[in-house]
Amino acid sequence: MDPIIRLENVSFSYKINEKTKVSVLKNISLSIFPGEYVAIIGHNGSGKSTLSKLLNGILTPDHGEVWVHGHNTKDTNKKRAIRQAVGMVFQHPDNQIVATIVEEDVAFGLENIGVPREEMKKRVDEALNVVKMSPFRHRPPHHLSGGQKQRVAIAGVLAMQPECIVFDEATSMLDSFGRKEVIQVMRQMNNMGMTIITVTHHMSEAAEAGRIIVVEDGEIVMDGTPREIFKHKQELEALKLEVPxxxxxxxxxxxxxxxxxxxxxxxxxxxxxxxxxxxxxxxx
Ligand SMILES: Nc1ncnc2c1ncn2[C@@H]1O[C@H](COP(=O)(O)OP(=O)(O)O)[C@@H](O)[C@H]1O
Ligand SMILES: [Mg+2]
Structure with missing residues (x-):
């Protein structure tokens, strides 16, 4: 099976000014296969968010290549296809909500790409159904709880019918109830065949995945099943990480x-x- 996302010797640095660069990712190679549920863990500043943004072309590597379905993320003609294949959900639900009514918010991305009205209605219905937010469709999003808002943001991404969704600490602003709701949605989407990549600092959440990737100082230092990874308590502690x-x-x-x-x-x-x-x- 071909990977949905493939990183080949990827390095990335942020340019601070003409003279200064901060090197963040160092020679990362990684394949993500269709239907996988992957958690990415690593302490603050290890490069997880930078890595996430390379997965759908928000950032492109300085060295090496990122391929999404065989399209190079540096190929500007493929940007739209790549963004459509790999959706992103971020940490702050408030920054992702753009409309004043839930169903309009979910439809926003579809309107932008000119999806016909009937098709749009169908996709919004389905997406709200998956995240269990249909009863709230006519409500203003700012009245919702954090977990509910995040589920609306997920519905917006889901309506675009991506093959893969990357969640960058999407549960970190939520209370434990909201977090459970969102994790349940992730699992359900994965059961539907979608590829899920979740960056998290909650080990119980990482344990839900089929595969854990540990990032330290811009490099992948462990890659295995949760059961394999969590056997390495001491190594994880040395990386300022814990077991569940x-x-x-x-x-x-x-x-x-x-x-x-x-x-x-x-x-x-x-x-x-x-x-x-x-x-x-x-x-x-
Ligand atoms: N826009 C930016 N400009 C300069 N440096 C950045 C920027 N974003 C992140 N960094 C730096 O890159 C490193 C990795 O950051 P990040 O990918 O956000 O890590 P994580 O998500 O694991 O906390 C950190 O040292 C951070 O300070
Ligand atoms: Mg981050």
Whole structure:
């Protein structure tokens, strides 16, 4: 299978002025395949947002190439096709809402590309349905909660029918309830076949993905399944990252009760293990 996004020896630096450049990404090679659910983690300033913006041509590399469906992001004739294939959702829901009524906001991008009215209506209905915001379609977005606003922003991206959506810390401004709502939408979209890339500093959120990429100082330092990545507690700590809190708790219990599994990364696994333990299944 061909990758949907391929980075080949990509380096990127920000130009501060004529003389000064800040080198951010260093020789990154990476392939993202259709249908993947990828989390990108790394501490502040490691280059995650810069990397995200290279994935759909908002930024282009100084060295190396980024290919989206075989189109080079440096090819200005392909910019529109690339932006359409890879949508982006950012951190602040307020900065992404442009209209005064929810359904108009979701339709905004479609209007810009001249989608016919009937088709537009259909796509807005479907997108609002996926993010479970249909009952709010006639409301003004500024009355919504953070999680609801973010879901409206997602619907706007979804209506453009991208093959891949990149979420750059899209849950970081939300409370835990809003975050769960948005993660649920990500999972649902992935189940529908969409490629999902999410930048997050919540390890429980990264654990939901099928693959985690760890970025440190502009380089990829780990790439594997959540279960593989979270086995490397010490390496992660050295990168100022943690394992999910349920993994930490399981580890503490495991030290006292060796039969209690330490191989736990999800809340539901932890609860299951505790239930089994308390019912005498483990350790008896
Ligand atoms: N527009 C910019 N101009 C100059 N430097 C920037 C700009 N954006 C980010 N940087 C610098 O690039 C580095 C990586 O930033 P970023 O990609 O935002 O990291 P992350 O998203 O992992 O926090 C940081 O040192 C940051 O200060
Ligand atoms: Mg960032």
């Amino acid at each position: 809190s349920v993994s930490q708790m399981a580890e503490v219990i495991h030290r006292q009760f060796a039969d209690f599994s330490r191989d736990i990364i999800h809340e539901h696994e932890f609860i299951g293990e505790v239930e089994e333990f308390l019912s005498g299944g483990v350790g008896s």
